[in-house]
Amino acid sequence: MTQTDESLKGKNLVTTIKERCRVCYTCVRECPAKAIKISNGQAEVIPERCIGCGNCIKVCSQNAKVFRNEIIKTRSLLKSDQPVAAIVAPSFPAEFSEIRNHRLLVSLIRAQGFKYVAEVSFGADLVAAEYGKILKSQTYPPLISSDCPAIVSYIEHYHPGLIDSLARIVSPMVAMTRVMRKKYGKDLKIVFIGPCIAKKDESDEVDAALTFRELREMINHKGLKPADVSPTEFDPPLGGKGGIFPVSRGLLNTVGIKEDIFERNVIVAEGRSAFQEAIKEFESGQIAQEHLELLCCEGCIMGPGMSPYPFFSSLSRRYRKRASVSDYVLHKLETMDLKAWENDIESFSNIDMSREFTNRDIRYQKPDREEIDKVLVKMGKTGPQDFLDCGACGYDSCEDHAVAIIRGLAEHEMCLPFTIEKLHNYIRELNVSNEKLANTQEALRHSEKLAGMGQLSAGIAHELNNPLGIITMYSNILKDEAKPDDPVRADLELIAEQAERCKKIVGGLLNFARKNQVNFTETNINNLLEHAISTVISPPEVKISMDSRISDPMVKLDFDQMTQVFTNLLKNSVEAMPETGGLIQVRLTENTDEVTVHIIDSGTGIAPENISKLFTPFFTTKPIGKGTGLGLPIIYGIVKMHKGSIAVKSNADPGKGATGTTFSITLPRKAMT
16 A cells, blocks of 8 residues: 555655554564564554565555655656656566556556656666676675665664675666666656565665556556557667566576576575575575575565555465566567667676665664563563463564563563453453442442431431330339239230330331440450350350451450340341251451451341342341341441441352351441541
């Protein structure tokens, strides 16, 4: 994809459209120079580290990576008074395979305003001749081909020790540029058209460089089709066998040398992984006797400026492109004027074909082992079993990823296993938070409900206290005045007894509404519970045990009121036991600020529909006359006055496991006002 928006154009060869980046790290994985920086989940190309290979562009399925567009620059040249020539890379048959006659393509290019249209394959013939001299003379030490600008840039940046091993021969593009200026004048402006984006920054001798994608855009902008133009031939000098240059082993084929495994004279390496491995082995001396022909792509026909981009490797597309180039060259060799070609080669044989290289070393120093290990531990990699080296982050190993993090090129979250584990932890924490929230919401609803009941109870108790007191007082007065054998005396005793019962119920209502005060004292909760257990009368078949798991038993609370709480809960547990008996456990746990008392029984349990009603005044599951339904509401009120909380878990269905109920009361260690 090209940058057609004026605002996107700049000096950087490759940039990222952040809105399209989906953080898949494919570009990181495919970048041989590791010139991709991940920042806040977005991939950014580091211009000074980029070698222009275009791998990131080819593999980005979201079209988030774009290269510098030079259409406007080219149009500006065409509008000037100076003549402009287009030199077309020999891979054009692979791009424009739908145009059977290459002369129609030449005319379409001329229609853009170019005065001359020549093919770079003649420059490739000249370059191949120079390489032929080296290979046939068996010159040593061995050399590395320098016709691929991305390879040259990679060596200058990341293997500067091999600069002297680069063949000091210009690329076919630069060679053709020099040929054109010699033939048509030094003032000639030249625009290169080809499949490579690295060509845009290769040489100042070229005034602009277009990809085939950009050429298509220009042709489409004018609305031209092959049928709209008359065929014309390339301007001389015409290329020969150099037309095969862009396919795999094209340089050797142009020179006329076979890659003979027995002679071991030349090793060809193409593609991101292969060329890097070849350079490493060459640098280490493992292949010290062989020349290297290196291409960043799998032949120029697979360059990033071709269209459509091969998002995924497609051998059929590659071989179709190769066949298109081969067919064109074979036809050309069969029909070309060999004598004229030889004369042209002779005429331009004195052109300077040399070039120089620059040490642009930007290698990083490797961090200390301790620093690397610290980053690895942060990603959860503490042992050999954690080093998966899965490559999901875009780096070959977990250690490479850690080094990239230290250099500011990567983020911890790029590690897929680490991120998945982190996500799982978040989900677990979220589930716990959701459960706590649900419990809190339920408790809030319950509190609001009980608060309303408390206000009502307080009002009722206040209104009933006075008339009950009067009834009790006058019934006792009348009882004292009555003679012992007076039958009215028995009636008065019944009135006084029931009035006293009503008074106790009113007292319970007041306790539930918590109108009275809490007397906080420093209390040993272990002793308090032992005291509460000792006051509970239980049958022999019911066992009560205590398990204290706390180191500090001191808590600020109201001894009498909390004794009432635990005594009532224990009595309820005893009454909930089946006839066969069971076990009641009193367990204490703690944290820094709180103590929790769990009263766990193996009784018959509480039905689920009754759980939410337990703390409602006058609700009871006991038989009529056995309870007033104020015990648990009073307990609730006392606990709340202590700024604590009470929770209930119960199972009444034997089919779901052991039956029983657990009351958990959590109290703050310090009195809270």
